[in-house]
Amino acid sequence: DGGITQSPKYLFRKEGQNVTLSCEQNLNHDAMYWYRQDPGQGLRLIYYSQIVNDFQKGDIAEGYSVSREKKESFPLTVTSAQKNPTAFYLCASSRRPGHPKGDEKLFFGSGTQLSVL
Amino acid sequence: SQKIEQNSEALNIQEGKTATLTCNYTNYSPAYLQWYRQDPGRGPVFLLLIRENEKEKRKERLKVTFDTTLKQSLFHITASQPADSATYLCAPLSGNTPLVFGKGTRLSVIA
Numbered sequence: 281d282g283g284i285t286q287s288p289k290y291l292f293r294k295e296g297q298n299v300t301l302s303c304e305q306n307l308n309h310d311a312m313y314w315y316r317q318d319p320g321q322g323l324r325l326i327y328y329s330q331i332v333n334d335f336q337k338g339d340i341a342e343g344y345s346v347s348r349e350k351k352e353s354f355p356l357t358v359t360s361a362q363k364n365p366t367a368f369y370l371c372a373s374s375r376r377p378g379h380p381k382g383d384e385k386l387f388f389g390s391g392t393q394l395s396v397l
Numbered sequence: 398s399q400k401i402e403q404n405s406e407a408l409n410i411q412e413g414k415t416a417t418l419t420c421n422y423t424n425y426s427p428a429y430l431q432w433y434r435q436d437p438g439r440g441p442v443f444l445l446l447i448r449e450n451e452k453e454k455r456k457e458r459l460k461v462t463f464d465t466t467l468k469q470s471l472f473h474i475t476a477s478q479p480a481d482s483a484t485y486l487c488a489p490l491s492g493n494t495p496l497v498f499g500k501g502t503r504l505s506v507i508a
Contacts, residue, residue, distance in 0.1 A: 284440075313495055320406070322486070322500035322501060323486070328495045338495065372440070384490070385431060385446060386431075386433075386441070386443065388441050390439055390440050391438065391439065
């Protein structure tokens with residue numbers, strides 16, 4: 281089955297620690313995204329990537345880093361600089377924005393809940 | 398700046414009634430507008446997309462309208478069921494920028 285796999289489902293971070301959230305897709309999509317969701321809040325964009333080896337900051341990129349070395353993978357690192365990391369993190373993919381059909385819908389993973397110990 | 402507002406944080410309706418959710422946007426001229434459903438602890442799932450030149454789109458018990466003059470989209474669920482209880486998110490799409498989501502409306506259908 282095609283889809284997006286996020287792991288782990290739950291993650292705990294100690295103070296001063298960097299943690300990495302995994303996101304893999306087998307949909308052959310060019311674009312991948314990371315969103316953060318806080319309770320009662322909408323999704324806020326952290327980073328996105330439209331092609332391999334390229335990515336752009338979203339609205340709340342501070343304290344986070346990403347890489348896009350392979351089309352299938354877009355891991356997110358939550359660094360110690362992110363002082364309030366507790367949230368639900370969602371990875372998504374779509375056909376590349378600007379596709380002629382222009383109707384890119386997002387396919388989401390099942391999310392990772394990150395908490396601080 | 399671009400702003401998306403969904404009418405209310407929570408909406409309670411009785412089973413069998415029609416639920417109507419509102420999405421208003423400002424400082425935007427989206428070519429498309431998408432609606433997603435999110436269940437607790439899960440990622441959103443795409444439901445419907447409507448284009449700016451379409452007034453209405455239907456899929457089974459779902460209906461979406463898109464009024465570019467009012468800068469508003471309405472999302473209707475007819476003959477609502479308890480299984481329709483979830484949070485519904487709207488997302489206008491403009492150009493080649495990433496989707497921006499509203500905060501969502503949490504719908505509860507009471508049996």
